[in-house]
Amino acid sequence: MGRIFKERTSVDEALRLFLESISPLRHTEEVPLEACAGRVLAETIVSGRDVPHYRRAAMDGYSVRASDTPGASPANPVLLQLSDSIEEGTTMWIHTGAALPEGADAVVMVEDTVTVGDMVEIRAQVYPGRNVGQVGEDIKREELIFKECHFLRPCDAAVLASLGLDRVKVFRKPVIAVIPTGDELISREITREVPPPGMVLETNGLMATLYVEKWRGVSRCTGIVPDRPESIRKAVETNKDADMILILGGTSVGKRDHAPEVVESMGKLLVHGVGIIPGKPTALGIIDRTPVVCLPGYPVAGLVALYFFVRPGIRKLGSIPEVPEIVLRKRLAAKISSKIGYVNFIRVVFEGDRVRPLMGAGAGVLSSVARADGYVLVPEHVEGYEEGQEVDVFLIE
Template identity: 85%
Template structure:
């Protein structure tokens, strides 16, 4: 590679090139329902039973024959006798969800009754089926419950449990190797010591690892790799059994920036230099069937690359549907300036019903993300936004 970025690829084009370079895993595994939330079904689910499988009371009250209640009202109650079964002139107490006794076809709510000894005044007329849950009212045998590719939520697991299931076949989570590089990095194991000038504690690997886990992957973080092409090459080759590789650092065009060149020597470098700020030095490639993302060493630039490319890559590998992001519509409390030709990632904080851009928040100022409530994406063809203008605000994950 040259010492300058000769080309700058748009975010959308870079993402499409990247996603087109590899295939979804589509391999499956069985997991217990207790850990199924957040997983993706690998097969459709057809109900093998009715839910409920019996007629049940939908209210606390008295099970009756509806034909015994015509004209019943507070002024003209019908008197029924408490019994152990339901037939003409008798009734049984039932609670919500209880099996409805044979002979009964309705339930009178307790609020519409008065009990005196073993006699019950029915003060409301009911019709057949009133306050009764019928067989299969919730789910019928043979119903399609979920299609393959459905993203399981806790409430979905409860539905599956009601069908008598205890394990589900889901797509395997992609394994993502996270490889921090840089001669200036110090392991977090030594974080109690103040690093000498020019040295910093390695934190990008931790951030990438946690986001990989949050987005549905299985992170595998290596130790720190020095800024030597052979060391980086060896680290990549050792981790080619992973489903995706993330290289952190060494992506720019300086003398110690070797990551994109090493990727190109082992496979195909798809993109180096992307129209996003911060994050321009990011690179994307593929080695064999393994996608590779080279994350810039500046923390915020690395975060942007994680958001734009790694999250989408994990979703494709794991067949994870893209769920809608919460987006807030807010007015700006101050002007936003941006670079034409770049998608600009602007961190903002909430001020009442407005948002204010964080000032002095460079690509290397990671704390600016922790201070931010969300971010605004300014398109590459827009030269900023004016104070008072409405913008879409995405929440920081």
């Protein structure tokens, strides 16, 4: 058969070529604050008001004029008269967050007072502004709150609500078409029984769809497409309105592997063959400005392609800021072997404060990912790691 692929592209170069072919979406929509978490802001937010817009008590206690408390201490308390207004020698009870009464400029916390009838012993000296939230202490009018492309979190929604907003403009989520291919596939909608030999339940579409949704995209999964170029081409044509197309399966060089050639015939094939194990048959292309990822049919290889290319592609399409991954530094409980010239994706499990590679976990053994706690990436120029060596462990999402 000769070489499997015309050439093998490094992971970094393949990703660079792919991302260069993607333009961020600029379509926007307004959503209520209740639905804004996890969305990307499509406008700059500048405050139109002070928050708080009044002076407020920072804690429960008594509002006072600070000038009435010089020298106050437990041994030398100052007596103030309870009143419904603040004047020289008077005080008023106040709850946390309540507006400071006219004439008061400080709050004595309740722990530093003793009430005796209609008199209050003040046992701590306070200065003007003590235990008082000032106007605009949280947010000032005309203050820049968030820039465009800010990734909105629930706490950000609360800030926007405090400004009187109830809706916010965000970028539209990328629509990702997921096209499972393969004559050997049986839809789970038809049966969940054990299929006949040579046939398998279609699960890659489910996995890809759920990851797309997790990574802030909108998934659109088609039915199973047969291993015929014209069928794959028709499925792609039908979904060219999507922002990215994923073709699952048919990426290698067998008689039933047609996905890369279809992409090449309809547009431009950027990469076919990536220096990563598993995931080597991954293909990347562009059709009428729509990025296309051809994922290997072996489930783990497909998962690797999702992680390395689909996830960053969705981020660029949606202008989603890069979020640092959680990386743990762990020692190996056993040696890791790898193939030089490829980035090796090694599944591992935690064993106390160490990690152990899963043995016998090939590209088709999807359960190995479910059993794994994380993965180790062995660089292409490194030939494995020894037992006891420290490695970076990435958690599996």
